[in-house]
Amino acid sequence: MPRVELDLTSGSILRWLLLCGVLAPAFMVGFVVASALMTSDHSYLSATVSQLGTSGREYASVMNSGFVLCGVLVIPFAYGLYCRLGRNYAAKALWILLTVDGIGTILIGMFHADSVLLGGTATFEGDLHGIFAGIAYLALVIGMVVFAVAVHRRPEWRGFMQASAVAVVINSAILLVFFLGFYEAFEGGLQLAFFGTAMLWMEAVAVRSLRQTAQAHEYDTF
Numbered sequence: 001m002p003r004v005e006l007d008l009t010s011g012s013i014l015r016w017l018l019l020c021g022v023l024a025p026a027f028m029v030g031f032v033v034a035s036a037l038m039t040s041d042h043s044y045l046s047a048t049v050s051q052l053g054t055s056g057r058e059y060a061s062v063m064n065s066g067f068v069l070c071g072v073l074v075i076p077f078a079y080g081l082y083c084r085l086g087r088n089y090a091a092k093a094l095w096i097l098l099t100v101d102g103i104g105t106i107l108i109g110m111f112h113a114d115s116v117l118l119g120g121t122a123t124f125e126g127d128l129h130g131i132f133a134g135i136a137y138l139a140l141v142i143g144m145v146v147f148a149v150a151v152h153r154r155p156e157w158r159g160f161m162q163a164s165a166v167a168v169v170i171n172s173a174i175l176l177v178f179f180l181g182f183y184e185a186f187e188g189g190l191q192l193a194f195f196g197t198a199m200l201w202m203e204a205v206a207v208r209s210l211r212q213t214a215q216a217h218e219y220d221t222f
Contacts, residue, residue, distance in 0.1 A: 014213050017080025021206030024073035025199035031066025032195070035059055047188045049195065050113035050129065060112065067109030074102030077206060084209045090150035097143035104136025140198055141175075144168045147205065156212060160205065167201045170194075 035052040036042045038059040042052060053063035078098035085091035107128075114126030148164035151157035174194050 014080055014083055015210060017076045018084065018206055018210040018213060020073040020075075021077030021081065021202055022210060024070045024077060025203040025206075027073065028066055028070040028195070028199055031063060031069070035063040035066070038062065043188060044192060045186050045189045048113070048191045049188075050108070050133065050191075051188075053109065054113050064109040064112060068106050071102045071105030071107075071109065074105060074202075075099055077202075078102060081205065081209055084213060085150055088150070090146055094143055094146045094150060097139045097146060100139040101136045101143065104132045104139060107132040108136065137171075137175075137194070141168060141171050144171075144201060157208070160208065163204065164201065167197050170197050 032049055032052070035049075036044065039052055039057060049063065051057075053060045053067065057063075075098075078095050078101075081098065082091045082095035085094070111125050111128040111132060113129045114122050144164045144167050148161045148168070152161040171194055174190050177190060
């Protein structure tokens with residue numbers, strides 16, 4: 001019996017993998033906005049996105065579903081980007097880092113943040129949530145650095161090394177503020193700045209890689 005193999009690098013399949021990277025940030029932003037609108041006392045400045053998913057919130061399942069969906073979409077996108085970049089060492093490192101980010105994001109949605117601000121107490125589940133959030137955060141930021149290295153000499157990715165560097169600087173500055181402990185009054189605003197930068201970076205990378213794949217497919221048909 002002949003052996004049948006699925007070529008995940010074929011044009012149509014690769015486009016679907018990369019499309020996941022386009023959808024992940026869009027869905028994430030949509031779930032954040034929807035959850036915040038349904039939570040009447042939510043403050044974008046002081047309350048974090050994770051607090052929208054605490055067990056004491058009426059619509060916690062909405063935000064937690066957003067985390068899980070976003071993570072599920074990031075994982076296939078990570079492999080698609082690895083294929084798009086040529087399967088070299090830098091691309092493989094980026095694949096691993098983005099996969100870690102995707103898995104971490106899924107776990108963020110499965111293990112919920114503490115509801116201390118709602119009168120609850122600190123829990124082991126909340127500690128796990130924080131650990132997974134930190135892992136996903138670091139994996140994505142390091143992934144930006146690796147991506148910048150991978151594309152810095154590629155004309156088809158012109159400007160993306162600089163954009164990635166800016167995103168890394170912004171998120172490193174946010175991380176420094178968190179370490180120094182000067183964030184209590186505007187923790188939510190800092191987190192939104194990270195989310196916005198990270199989601200914009202992923203959206204831009206996904207759209208560009210998807211466009212490159214479509215152009216390559218059109219070229220091959222002639």
